[in-house]
Amino acid sequence: EAQVTQNPRYLITVTGKKLTVTCSQNMNHEYMSWYRQDPGLGLRQIYYSMNVEVTDKGDVPEGYKVSRKEKRNFPLILESPSPNQTSLYFCASSDPWTSYGYTFGSGTRLTVV
């Protein structure tokens, strides 16, 4: 089954404790991205990657890092999480120039206390 898999689904952590949210896709997509969803603000893009070793900032990149060492994986790293990063995070992948659109993961609910 074609899918984007995120882990963990839920995470509670303390301010300043580094964490990584993993994302993996099995569709051989070159393009992967991360979004956060907040009440009243909707979904906003954090980072994206056009291919292995090629990443760039989205609309709200502050406080986040990403890496793309393999085509299928695109982890999101919070080196020093803060309470304002409490949010619902989604990973997505696509082949930008085909007609299949984006596929999203199931989301990671992060709470930073």
Added chain:
Amino acid sequence: KQEVTQIPAALSVPEGENLVLNCSFTDSAIYNLQWFRQDPGKGLTSLLLIQSSQREQTSGRLNASLDKSSGRSTLYIAASQPGDSATYLCAVHRGGADGLTFGKGTHLIIQP
């Protein structure tokens, strides 16, 4: 900068009604438009994708139309069911490296 607006923000209707959700966008230079469904606390499920060259797409009881020149799309749901209750999100894509720009969604409740 692209802005996407969805109207209404919330809608509650009795089961069996046909309904229309609206999406408008400010920049008509889009590659495609995608409608998603989101259940509470869950991920996004793609419903329909319309390429910029298309006028509409259909899947079962769902029909999405696109008028690119006027910056509008509609999602038509026929014979609504309680299982259709969810938030419906509209997103536009310029293509290539640009990400999706989302509307804030329409929260739909279908009363049994």
